[in-house]
Amino acid sequence: MINSWLKPVWLPLLLGLGMSTAQAANIVVVNNDSPDEGFNDTTPATPVGGNPGTTLGQQRLNALQFAANLLGARLASNITIPIDAEFNPQQCSPGNATLAAAGATTLVADFRNAPFADTFYPVALANALANEDLAAGPDIGATFNSGIDNNPECLTGMDWYYGFDDNPPGNDLNFISTATHELVHGLGFATFTNLITGQFVEGTPDVYARFIRDLIMGATWPELTAPQRVASASNDGNLVWDGPSTISQAAPTLANGTNQGWVQLFAPAPSQPGSSVSHWDTDVAPNALMEPFDTADVFVTQGIGLATCLLQDVGWTLINNTRCPDGAPLSRQPSSDDDVDLSEGDPPPASGGPSSGGGSSGGCVLAGGTPDPFFPLLVLAAMLFLRQRRV
Amino acid sequence: MLTPIKFANALAILGLMLACPVAQAQNASDDAQQNRAHSKPQARVFIDPKIGERRLPSADEREQMRQYAQPQPQTMQVTHRDGMRFVHVPVDRRMQLQAEVNAQGQVRSYHGEEQSHD
Numbered sequence: 001m002i003n004s005w006l007k008p009v010w011l012p013l014l015l016g017l018g019m020s021t022a023q024a025a026n027i028v029v030v031n032n033d034s035p036d037e038g039f040n041d042t043t044p045a046t047p048v049g050g051n052p053g054t055t056l057g058q059q060r061l062n063a064l065q066f067a068a069n070l071l072g073a074r075l076a077s078n079i080t081i082p083i084d085a086e087f088n089p090q091q092c093s094p095g096n097a098t099l100a101a102a103g104a105t106t107l108v109a110d111f112r113n114a115p116f117a118d119t120f121y122p123v124a125l126a127n128a129l130a131n132e133d134l135a136a137g138p139d140i141g142a143t144f145n146s147g148i149d150n151n152p153e154c155l156t157g158m159d160w161y162y163g164f165d166d167n168p169p170g171n172d173l174n175f176i177s178t179a180t181h182e183l184v185h186g187l188g189f190a191t192f193t194n195l196i197t198g199q200f201v202e203g204t205p206d207v208y209a210r211f212i213r214d215l216i217m218g219a220t221w222p223e224l225t226a227p228q229r230v231a232s233a234s235n236d237g238n239l240v241w242d243g244p245s246t247i248s249q250a251a252p253t254l255a256n257g258t259n260q261g262w263v264q265l266f267a268p269a270p271s272q273p274g275s276s277v278s279h280w281d282t283d284v285a286p287n288a289l290m291e292p293f294d295t296a297d298v299f300v301t302q303g304i305g306l307a308t309c310l311l312q313d314v315g316w317t318l319i320n321n322t323r324c325p326d327g328a329p330l331s332r333q334p335s336s337d338d339d340v341d342l343s344e345g346d347p348p349p350a351s352g353g354p355s356s357g358g359g360s361s362g363g364c365v366l367a368g369g370t371p372d373p374f375f376p377l378l379v380l381a382a383m384l385f386l387r388q389r390r391v
Numbered sequence: 392m393l394t395p396i397k398f399a400n401a402l403a404i405l406g407l408m409l410a411c412p413v414a415q416a417q418n419a420s421d422d423a424q425q426n427r428a429h430s431k432p433q434a435r436v437f438i439d440p441k442i443g444e445r446r447l448p449s450a451d452e453r454e455q456m457r458q459y460a461q462p463q464p465q466t467m468q469v470t471h472r473d474g475m476r477f478v479h480v481p482v483d484r485r486m487q488l489q490a491e492v493n494a495q496g497q498v499r500s501y502h503g504e505e506q507s508h509d
Contacts, residue, residue, distance in 0.1 A: 094492065095491060095492050096489065096490060096491045096492065097489070097490050098488070098489055098490075099488040099489065100487075100488045101482070101485040101487040101488065102485055102486060102488075103484065103485035105479070105480055106477055106478065106479055106480060107477070107478040107480060108475055108476070108478075109475065109478075110474055110475050110476055111475045120476075120478060134475065134477075135477060141485060143485075155490060155492055155498060156496065158492075171496065171498055173498060173500075178488065178500070181488075182486065182488065185486045192467075192478075192480070192484070201467050201478055202467065202469050202476070202478065204476070272502075273503075274486060274487055274502040274503045275501060275503070278486065278502075279502070292501055292502050293499060293500060294498070294499065294500040
């Protein structure tokens with residue numbers, strides 16, 4: 001028998017409070033390199049742009065963890081997201097190079113709490129939605145080209161810039177921007193549809209594909225046949241993102257790159273596997289992090305822009321008052337003589353941003369902080385304890 | 392007369408007779424797996440079980456070796472557990488970021504991807 005103050009009116013409320021406060025995602029870099037190479041390279045380095053590392057390897061690790069924290073501070077998950085990361089020598093010449101490769105290691109379908117049945121989700125998102133670790137091991141795999149550093153024969157001597165301040169000197173490559181872009185792909189900003197055949201993986205759409213709409217064909221990708229999807233992938237200007245958060249909150253903020261109120265996806269003709277469909281259109285203005293080509297005027301330390309909206313559409317819950325689109329500056333701008341601060345977890349300033357009222361697929365949660373996922377159990381235990389004492 | 396000791400010995404011998412073929416079969420299976428997994432195709436040795444000597448590979452085995460020698464495109468492997476489906480994404484399906492230096496000496500990065508034909 002339940003005491004009067006334990007009536008069902010209170011119980012769901014208390015349970016609901018506990019369950020809605022998911023914590024900021026803990027995205028952890030797993031150093032997969034051998035001694036003295038990659039993340040363990042002992043070449044001395046001078047701290048730069050807030051990155052306090054004194055070896056090349058330390059700076060690489062710090063910078064990747066900084067990018068991971070930048071995303072973790074914006075997304076909710078009670079399940080740790082491991083990134084299996086390596087720095088390896090890859091193709092490089094004075095004129096061109098492979099910079100990086102990244103993506104989800106596993107896709108999961110038909111798990112508990114899946115918003116769409118019969119749909120593959122990247123495992124990090126599936127874990128967050130199911131609130132359990134569905135597949136052991138890394139959720140994202142990432143490899144970066146170590147041959148770029150200190151190599152005059154590679155990209156005419158350009159180096160990775162490992163500072164945290166989005167301010168690479170000369171033509172050096174902004175590592176945190178590159179890493180953030182790649183990790184966002186691993187979190188769900190990518191379709192696994194084969195753009196050559198139009199086939200879904202095992203005939204099952206991924207969650208990204210569910211929100212792709214072709215305005216000429218008047219249908220979303222799951223509604224099209226495989227040959228139609230092949231054609232659609234190069235339907236430049238008419239392939240758009242049909243996610244409610246992006247439509248309602250991001251599209252109105254853009255000066256260009258929308259079609260009938262939808263944000264355009266990159267769909268050149270002929271199709272460019274690897275770039276097509278899984279990026280915003282290059283017409284999008286202002287420039288966005290998730291365009292296929294590097295744009296120097298995008299600063300990830302100022303937020304990840306439209307990407308938050310898309311991530312919210314595919315099922316992520318935004319946290320710490322993260323806005324859609326996310327243009328929040330860091331509450332703390334690192335400088336070169338700062339002590340190390342890899343947390344980047346300081347929440348963006350609170351604001352009544354457009355998404356604070358809650359989006360279509362989760363919306364912003366009540367608060368960030370570090371709520372306890374066992375809160376409902378603790379509440380129940382406390383209630384039972386008090387009841388015992390009263391009896 | 393069948394004493395308890397004789398009975399125990401008989402049981403032991405019977406047990407050994409039953410166990411040995413199973414162990415042999417298991418070893419043969421392990422060897423075959425190891426051969427496939429770890430040996431170069433050219434290093435495979437075929438033994439005629441009747442005479443216990445080397446023999447030439449059959450046409451099927453030659454075709455099998457030829458296929459092993461070719462790099463196989465990585466495919467999406469689906470597994471099932473607790474009503475869920477899991478797909479292991481091969482490394483070659485990751486988004487690859489490339490960079491080019493243009494005539495002005497500036498870097499332009501773009502994505503490229505080796506898509507396997509699954």
